[in-house]
Amino acid sequence: MPDEKLLDQANPRLDVARKKSPAEANIEPQELGKRVKEIRLQQNLTLEEASKLTGLARSTLSKIENEQISPTFSAVSKLVKGLGIDIPQLFTKTNTQAGRGGRRDITLAGEGKQRLTPTYEHKILGAQLLNKKMLPYHTIIRARSFEEFDDWVRHQGEELLYVIKGSIVFYTEFYEPIQLNEGDSAYYDCEMGHAVISTSEQDAEILWVTA
DSSP, X not given: OOOHHHHHHHOTTHHHHSOOOHHHHTBOGGGHHHHHHHHHHHTTOOHHHHHHHHOOOHHHHHHHHTTSSOOOHHHHHHHHHHHTOOHHHHHBOOOSSTTOSSOOOOOOTTOSEEEEOSSXXXXXXXXXXXXXXXXXXXXXXXXXXXXXXXXXXOOSSEEEEEEEESEEEEEXXXXXXXXXXXXXXXXXXXXXXXXXXXXXXXXXXXEEEEO
């Protein structure tokens, strides 16, 4: 998709000749960094994981999110491809009021938006809905040792973890590790460092809900 800003610069009279669509009217480039961070957190990605998916350096992503630099069109293209989104999602201001009363999304068994990391295999549930108040996802835990994590996983919000199958060890920054089995759950502040490993013969499966 061509860069609309470049097209507008090449054809300056178009701004006068045509009426902007509602989507264009909501575009606020100065909030691009905020939108990138919002989308990353909605997908429960750390900066390191987003860096691997997009091919952008972790430091570059951090500077974009904190409005310290403006991304090039090449960087925007990498963000769109790596995060699995459309360009308008980056530039359209979040509408927190509209569409709250009648939204619905069905995720059938085996479906879900897949997001792989070196330690987890996520399937995001309700992936068609944007700007959700919570993020539910089914996860297969591939990690078998805490040493497989580069650092603590931490992000904004609160989180519920429910063990669907197998057993896990749940590590948290300020508490002793605890073994959790099928049917066990934990609710915690996810700005606190946390990580999960499988301890059962087969990789454990859990349901995570982040809000």
